[in-house]
Amino acid sequence: MGIMMPDADLSRAHWRKSSFSGGGNDCVEVAFVDGGAAVRDSKNPAGGALRLPAAGWRGLLAAVRAGGPESA
Structure with a gap:
């Protein structure tokens, strides 16, 4: 399960966008940290991030x- 974390906890994270984003600012960004990943809204990077374990x-x-989730 993911948890919301303030960006200060991810200050050294290297954030990247999908190559499918088209260069816009309407997607999510991902950073791989501590054996898992963190995702955040590219329009509001200071709004926090959802941290997920690798699984x-x-x-x-x-x-x-x-x-979608109904297919998982």
């Missing part, structure tokens, strides 16, 4: 690839 990150990716 949670893999589950999120599987659900997105399958078309």
Whole structure:
């Protein structure tokens, strides 16, 4: 399960956007930290981040690839 964390806890994280974002600012960013991942809204990077353990990150990716949580 992910938890909301203030950005200060992720100050050294290297954030990146998907190559599918088209260069806009309407997507999420991901940083790989401490054996898992953190995701945040690219429009509001100071708004906090959702941290996921490695298994949670893999589950999120599987659900997105399958078309949503109802498919996972």
